[in-house]
Amino acid sequence: xxxxxxxxxxxxxxxxxxxxxxxxxxxxxxxxxxxxxxxxxxxxxxxxxxxxxxxxxxxxxxxxxxxxxxxxxxxxxxxxxxxxxxxxxxxxxxxxxxxxxxxxxxxxxxxxxxxxxxxxxxxxxxxxxxxxxxxxxxxxxxxxxxxxxxxxxxxxxxxxxxxxxxxxxxxxxxxxxxxxxxxxxxxxxxxxxxxxxxxxxxxxxxxxxxxxxxxxxxxxxxxxxxxxxxxxxxxxxxxxxxxxxxxxxxxxxxxxxxxxxxxxxxxxxxxxxxxxxxxxxxxxxxxxxxxxxxxxxxxxxxxxxxxxxxxxxxxxxxxxxxxxxxxxxxxxxxxxxxxxxxxxxxxxxxxxxxxxxxxxxxxxxxxxxxxxxxxxxxxxxxxxxxxxxxxxxxxxxxxxxxxx
Amino acid sequence: xxxxxxxxxxxxxxxxxxxxxxxxxxxxxxxxxxxxxxxxxxxxxxxxxxxxxxxxxxxxxxxxxxxxxxxxxxxxxxxxxxxxxxxxxxxxxxxxxxxxxxxxxxxxxxxxxxxxxxxxxxxxxxxxxxxxxxxxxxxxxxxxxxxxxxxxxxxxxxxxxxxxxxxxxxxxxxxxxxxxxxxxxxxxxxxxxxxxxxxxxxxxxxxxxxxxxxxxxxxxxxxxxxxxxxxxxxx
Numbered sequence: 001x002x003x004x005x006x007x008x009x010x011x012x013x014x015x016x017x018x019x020x021x022x023x024x025x026x027x028x029x030x031x032x033x034x035x036x037x038x039x040x041x042x043x044x045x046x047x048x049x050x051x052x053x054x055x056x057x058x059x060x061x062x063x064x065x066x067x068x069x070x071x072x073x074x075x076x077x078x079x080x081x082x083x084x085x086x087x088x089x090x091x092x093x094x095x096x097x098x099x100x101x102x103x104x105x106x107x108x109x110x111x112x113x114x115x116x117x118x119x120x121x122x123x124x125x126x127x128x129x130x131x132x133x134x135x136x137x138x139x140x141x142x143x144x145x146x147x148x149x150x151x152x153x154x155x156x157x158x159x160x161x162x163x164x165x166x167x168x169x170x171x172x173x174x175x176x177x178x179x180x181x182x183x184x185x186x187x188x189x190x191x192x193x194x195x196x197x198x199x200x201x202x203x204x205x206x207x208x209x210x211x212x213x214x215x216x217x218x219x220x221x222x223x224x225x226x227x228x229x230x231x232x233x234x235x236x237x238x239x240x241x242x243x244x245x246x247x248x249x250x251x252x253x254x255x256x257x258x259x260x261x262x263x264x265x266x267x268x269x270x271x272x273x274x275x276x277x278x279x280x281x282x283x284x285x286x287x288x289x290x291x292x293x294x295x296x297x298x299x300x301x302x303x304x305x306x307x308x309x310x311x312x313x314x315x316x317x318x319x320x321x322x323x324x325x326x327x328x329x330x331x332x333x334x335x336x337x338x339x340x341x342x343x344x345x346x347x348x349x350x351x352x353x354x355x356x357x358x359x360x361x362x363x364x365x366x367x368x369x370x371x372x373x374x375x376x377x378x379x380x381x382x383x384x385x386x387x388x389x390x391x392x393x394x395x396x397x398x399x400x401x402x403x404x
Numbered sequence: 405x406x407x408x409x410x411x412x413x414x415x416x417x418x419x420x421x422x423x424x425x426x427x428x429x430x431x432x433x434x435x436x437x438x439x440x441x442x443x444x445x446x447x448x449x450x451x452x453x454x455x456x457x458x459x460x461x462x463x464x465x466x467x468x469x470x471x472x473x474x475x476x477x478x479x480x481x482x483x484x485x486x487x488x489x490x491x492x493x494x495x496x497x498x499x500x501x502x503x504x505x506x507x508x509x510x511x512x513x514x515x516x517x518x519x520x521x522x523x524x525x526x527x528x529x530x531x532x533x534x535x536x537x538x539x540x541x542x543x544x545x546x547x548x549x550x551x552x553x554x555x556x557x558x559x560x561x562x563x564x565x566x567x568x569x570x571x572x573x574x575x576x577x578x579x580x581x582x583x584x585x586x587x588x589x590x591x592x593x594x595x596x597x598x599x600x601x602x603x604x605x606x607x608x609x610x611x612x613x614x615x616x617x618x619x620x621x622x623x624x625x626x627x628x629x630x631x632x633x634x635x636x637x638x639x
Contacts, residue, residue, distance in 0.1 A: 294499070
């Protein structure tokens with residue numbers, strides 16, 4: 001009955017209650033949508049990085065971590081790959097030969113990372129093949145095909161089917177040059193990646209360095225990012241002689257950005273709620289001041305001050321939660337909608353590619369963000385109610401009854 | 405032992421600036437079953453005395469014994485609890501909870517007394533029937549006339565099964581028909597259920613119906629007498 005009283009009291013002044021409910025709803029909705037946009041950017045950054053290059057986790061020899069030399073190969077890499085493949089959550093495993101080298105055209109040259117791959121297994125791990133804008137992804141029959149980024153092609157002044165010379169240090173330390181023909185040109189979300197990475201078939205590299213099959217890097221792709229811990233930790237334990245790192249270790253800046261983002265978003269929503277706190281306090285204070293006589297009567301007839309206090313707290317919590325829930329629903333609708341159709345940012349393509357971001361931003365907000373938010377709304381309501389409730393219970397019934 | 409006993413009770417306002425003796429050294433005893441009116445001109449101390457008897461205010465000196473309990477030293481929370489269980493209030497401006505229906509207004513007091521929902525709903529309807537509002541149990545105060553609202557207030561006062569009912573100018577806002585009807589009701593409750601009523605009033609209609617009239621002037625009791633009209637009617 002006390003809750004019923006609190007609820008009905010909210011609707012005594014509908015206009016005033018609706019104004020504050022709208023303020024809470026709109027403030028929260030905007031705050032959440034802004035947070036979802038930021039999280040969407042992070043999601044996009046991390047997903048495109050995983051998709052394009054990193055995979056969910058990678059394996060190297062421990063020596064490779066230091067100098068990244070061609071000779072720092074993974075011992076018994078084929079066994080490692082077969083063991084990993086037995087895990088049902090693994091959707092793709094690709095072995096790579098990695099070489100730092102120089103790509104030269106007739107007019108220019110550029111430092112590049114050469115990735116010697118099996119084009120079929122690589123397709124199951126990364127998505128560069130989806131970003132081909134000219135030519136194809138290793139679909140020709142001839143040897144020494146190379147797939148390069150559009151930015152590198154521009155820098156070197158070359159086109160599809162142009163010749164390119166790769167120079168790098170071989171296993172014995174000698175400098176090796178190999179001529180390749182551009183079979184495909186890709187354009188990903190990251191212009192930096194496009195400028196500095198070239199893909200060639202591992203057989204072509206092995207022939208140039210005159211070596212049997214080797215691997216510098218094993219890239220693993222899982223069915224979802226949530227399974228990283230459950231797959232990568234056991235593998236890390238099993239191959240303790242190797243360096244097994246998940247995407248967060250490989251790209252710590254992304255992990256750091258995520259941690260910062262969560263804190264930043266909580267502070268951001270906290271600031272919005274803090275501003276709303278004053279509005280809620282004001283509304284409740286007006287409501288209390290309008291009902292001085294009523295509080296006097298309630299206390300005169302025997303309502304304990306603690307119950308009066310509780311009633312005002314309940315009114316404020318109800319008011320805040322109505323606004324909060326409406327704000328949450330509106331935000332969820334917006335986040336869902338823009339999470340599926342995306343926000344078109346093609347006007348900022350150049351700038352976004354520097355940040356490895358696509359031109360369509362899909363909003364998302366992790367579920368873990370919501371429970372603290374509910375607690376924050378609750379805390380805001382209680383803090384906002386405190387002063388008006390205190391004011392009410394300090395009233396003297398004898399005087400309050402005669403207030404008109 | 406008297407139901408209400410005031411011994412050497414004084415209430416002084418603004419003690420440090422210009423002291424106002426709202427109630428000045430008053431001795432008064434009211435027995436169970438009385439139908440007493442406290443009368444006097446404005447500023448004579450009627451309301452202050454009623455507040456003191458009702459535990460809404462504390463005396464500056466003296467003691468107030470209600471139902472055998474000295475309430476003059478009670479802390480505010482203890483007084484609230486005492487009022488809930490011992491005193492029924494009827495106010496001049498009815499003072500019902502506007503968002504509640506008549507039934508809910510009566511029920512609310514019993515909720516504060518932690519009476520179960522089923523029991524309090526049943527009792528609330530009984531009390532509203534007793535004050536003749538069985539047809540208006542689901543009406544909100546704004547849907548009731550002044551007289552009907554005051555009847556709900558009486559039902560609310562009775563709902564806590566108090567030792568006595570304090571009524572502060574209960575007829576001040578009522579037309580003569582409603583006022584007479586309300587007084588009939590109160591007198592009936594007094595006669596049939598031996599319910600004690602203490603009014604503060606300067607309404608002649610109430611004074612005429614009171615059994616005992618205590619007249620105040622400048623915070624002191626000027627006279628305390630049985631109503632001759634009532635004595636005549638009794639004989």
